[in-house]
Amino acid sequence: MINNYQIYIISDSIGDTAEQVARAAAEQFRDIDYEIKKYPYVESRESIDDIIVEVKNSKSIVIFTMVNDDIYEYLIKVCSEEDIPYIDIMTPALKVFSEFLNSDPIRQPGLIRELDENYFKRVEAVEFAVKYDDGKDPRGILKADIVLIGVSRSSKTPLSMYLAHKNYKVVNIPLVKDAKVPEQIFQIPKKKIVGLTIDPVDLIEIRKERIKVLGLDNSVDYVSLEKIMEELNYAENVMKRIGCPVIDMTTKAVEEAASIIIDIVNDLN
Numbered sequence: 674m675i676n677n678y679q680i681y682i683i684s685d686s687i688g689d690t691a692e693q694v695a696r697a698a699a700e701q702f703r704d705i706d707y708e709i710k711k712y713p714y715v716e717s718r719e720s721i722d723d724i725i726v727e728v729k730n731s732k733s734i735v736i737f738t739m740v741n742d743d744i745y746e747y748l749i750k751v752c753s754e755e756d757i758p759y760i761d762i763m764t765p766a767l768k769v770f771s772e773f774l775n776s777d778p779i780r781q782p783g784l785i786r787e788l789d790e791n792y793f794k795r796v797e798a799v800e801f802a803v804k805y806d807d808g809k810d811p812r813g814i815l816k817a818d819i820v821l822i823g824v825s826r827s828s829k830t831p832l833s834m835y836l837a838h839k840n841y842k843v844v845n846i847p848l849v850k851d852a853k854v855p856e857q858i859f860q861i862p863k864k865k866i867v868g869l870t871i872d873p874v875d876l877i878e879i880r881k882e883r884i885k886v887l888g889l890d891n892s893v894d895y896v897s898l899e900k901i902m903e904e905l906n907y908a909e910n911v912m913k914r915i916g917c918p919v920i921d922m923t924t925k926a927v928e929e930a931a932s933i934i935i936d937i938v939n940d941l942n
Contacts (some may be wrong), residue, residue, distance in 0.1 A: 681724065
């Protein structure tokens with residue numbers, strides 16, 4: 674009976690799938706010690722040869738995930754010639770999928786890793802948007818990909834969250850008359866800043882709905898046409914001083930505005 678052994682994980686990607694399967698299987702034999710040796714991003718026959726030299730001089734099992742046909746076939750050939758036990762994780766699954774879908778796999782390594790990285794970037798961007806929403810902390814301006822400025826209820830937060838799901842880190846800053854504009858606004862490229870404006874009549878209706886939800890009275894300055902005109906004029910002057918592009922949100926859906934903003938940012942890059 675074997676008392677200890679090595680498991681060699683070989684992959685043309687990061688190798689996490691093979692490692693998880695290896696550990697799940699090995700733990701079913703709890704009285705036998707094992708050591709996992711992992712070789713990710715194996716992309717040449719020479720790399721295979723170097724690993725096999727080590728494998729054949731120990732009590733070992735090879736477990737691999739390979740989607741590159743040439744390297745996959747070579748690894749099986751070498752293992753068979755050296756009488757090394759091996760487990761091919763991917764091929765049986767690819768074979769069943771291929772027959773079921775009547776299609777050939779693209780055989781590109783690392784696709785799950787790319788999806789995972791994209792997911793975590795999106796989560797990070799969403800957390801960023803929440804943390805720096807509505808001017809909570811102007812220090813976020815220097816870290817942001819995009820900074821949205823505008824009066825209250827001009828769609829800054831919905832746009833921030835939509836863009837965050839596109840992996841952009843967004844800060845939104847409310848422009849309030851008589852309040853100081855954060856100094857960080859003037860320390861970043863102006864094309865990172867996008868001003869949002871809106872028709873005053875539409876803004877009144879949006880704000881009326883908002884105060885209704887909050888249980889407030891319609892007589893407050895928040896929905897006064899005179900005060901709203903003052904706010905919009907103040908915001909317009911700030912945007913002119915910055916020299917940033919401005920989007921009129923009156924008739925635009927969030928998705929349409931986001932597309933324009935992404936184009937602006939891409940022009941900057």
